[in-house]
Every structure is written in C-alpha cells, then in structure tokens.
Amino acid sequence: QVQLVESGGGSVQAGGSLRLSCAASVGISLHSMAWFRQAPGKVREGVAAIDSGGRTTYVESVVGRFAVSKDNAKKILYLEMNNLNPRDTGMYYCAAHEYVRYTPDLLSSAYEHWGRGTQVTVSS
Secondary structure, three states, X not given: OOOEEEEOOEEEEOOOOEEEEEEEOOOOOOOXXXXXXXXXXXXXXXXXXXXXXXXEEEOHHHOOOEEXXXXXXXXXXXXXXXXXXXXXXXXXXXXXXXOOOOOXXXXXXXXXXXXXXXXXXXXX
C-alpha cells in the first residue's frame, strides 16, 4: 500500500511562491504521479503530472508558473509554484499510480493512491 503525505502548503500573497512536497512510503522511481487541487464548491482538477519516464504535463492555467518533479532517491514528489494568484487557492493532493505508465495523466481516475492534502491560500 502506497502512503502519501503532502506538506508545504500555506498562505501567501498574490505573486508569491510555494513548494509542495509529497513524501511516499515506497520507492517511486517507476510510478507515475500527479498533483490535483480542489477549490471550495468546485470539482477536483489535475494540475501537473509526471510519468514513469519523467515526462510532464500541466493544466493550461499553470503553464509557465508551476513545475512538477520527482526525487526518486528521497521518494518525494514536488510541485514548485510561482507567481501564485487567488485562483490557485485550494486543497492540493498528491496521487500515485503504482504501475509503469509512460503518459502523464491529469485524470483522477488514473490514480489509485491519494494523500490527504495540503491547503494553499493565495490572497490578493
């Protein structure tokens, strides 16, 4: 069973930056993983994904501002977020698919394992 624990959320002003971390209980070198977010009253959306080969994809609204990466030795998934705006506010979740997949996927149905989330609040 893969356990995921997110950290790094917080409250920032618009234009600020945060780095989210997702610590995994098992090695993730072959896992495809992703970050999702959910704002109050809205559906969960995929933000950034990285596949088993390291290819990445992003939802259009964060392109050029967010970057997803994996440190396989530390078993940590990161999400670097820059130039944040209030529309980025929400609970951010880490997700993992424990089998090899060479396509980064932003659909929540593509992942079996989820963390409990970390809150990001961006004020104007």
